Amino acid sequence: MKKSTTGLLLGSALVVGLSGCASSASQSSMESSASADAWYQHPFVCGLAGGLIGGGIGYASSGESDEDQGAAIGTTAGATIGAMLCADTSPAPVEPAPRDTDGDGVIDADDQCPGTPAGVAVDAVGCPLDSDNDGVPDYQDQCPGTPAGAEVNALGCEEDLVLRDVNFEFDSATLTMGAEQILDGVAEKLRANRNVRVRIEGHTDSVGSDAYNQQLSQERADSVADYLSSQGVARDRMQTTGYGEAQPVATNDTDAGRAENRRVELGEWE
Known part of the structure; x- marks a missing residue:
């Protein structure tokens, strides 16, 4: 078989084979992230296949005096193209931002007092501040600064x-x-x-x-x-x-x- 014919056949194989790898890689990126890619979709495998096919094209397309150089150039080009075609270029999944439904600065997962009214000062666990520890939050307390241990009414006052x-x-x-x-x-x-x-x-x-x-x-x-x-x-x-x-x-x-x-x-x- 003439070299030109061999080069044409190998070139066709390169296009068909690597296009298949690329299609598989593209399809796999749309599937669930939980499923593992097939071995033949790995960029290394595609690069290896591209190198082999590219080397053959380079060898077949070169003259008698530069067969080794042609094979080397073809191998490098084929490996590069193959790896690029099979690389997964889909964007990385974006993690959802933590939710803070009541907007108090404490995310829902850590908030022990969900539903705090807007603008109310809260502590580290998302509960309204109660500076005098009388059981009535500051934003409702008509008598802030009640002595510790004092019995108060619903207004936060002793009397x-x-x-x-x-x-x-x-x-x-x-x-x-x-x-x-x-x-x-x-x-x-x-x-x-x-x-x-x-x-x-x-x-x-x-x-x-x-x-x-x-x-x-x-x-x-x-x-x-x-x-x-x-x-x-x-x-x-x-x-x-x-x-x-x-x-x-x-x-x-x-x-x-x-x-x-x-x-x-x-x-x-x-």
Whole structure:
């Protein structure tokens, strides 16, 4: 057989054989990653086959004087082409990013308190911070800094909370601007603690008649409840009571004592 004919046949074998390897490699990349590639799909095997066929082509295509050189060039080229055709060029699988459903910075797999409201500070295991360890998370706690071991109510307080600096215009139930700012913080925690109902109690000093003080204290308690309601706290979660001057916490004989008696208290409504 003439060399030219031999070269043509070997060239055809190279194209057909290596194309088959490449097709097999491409198909295998689409199959499950769990299945192992067949041995003949390995780039080394394809390279070896390509080298043999390429060497034959180089030998058959060369003249009498450069047969060895032609075979060497053919072997190198065939091995390179064969290995490239059978190489798996499919992209590496992308691992899914860990999920953090509640967006608190702790992935779901490690989160012991899933569903934390957005923006709430959490600890290393994804649970809302409870700085005073009273069982009421900081974002719901109306009395942060409760002494360790103290028994608290659902508001996080040992007893009713005096809403200090919640003041009113002179001789009226109109809240001052400073009072509204304080109540904004109270409302925020009550919105976060939707399972608790509250009592709002109004108190006055002894200046004026009993009947007048009773009415004024009720109006002031209602004014606080109305403002909290305007800030998103359901009105049916609040009970208001005016006690007038009947429950002083200090003497009414001094300015300082009377100021203490003019107060609004917040407590759990059980």
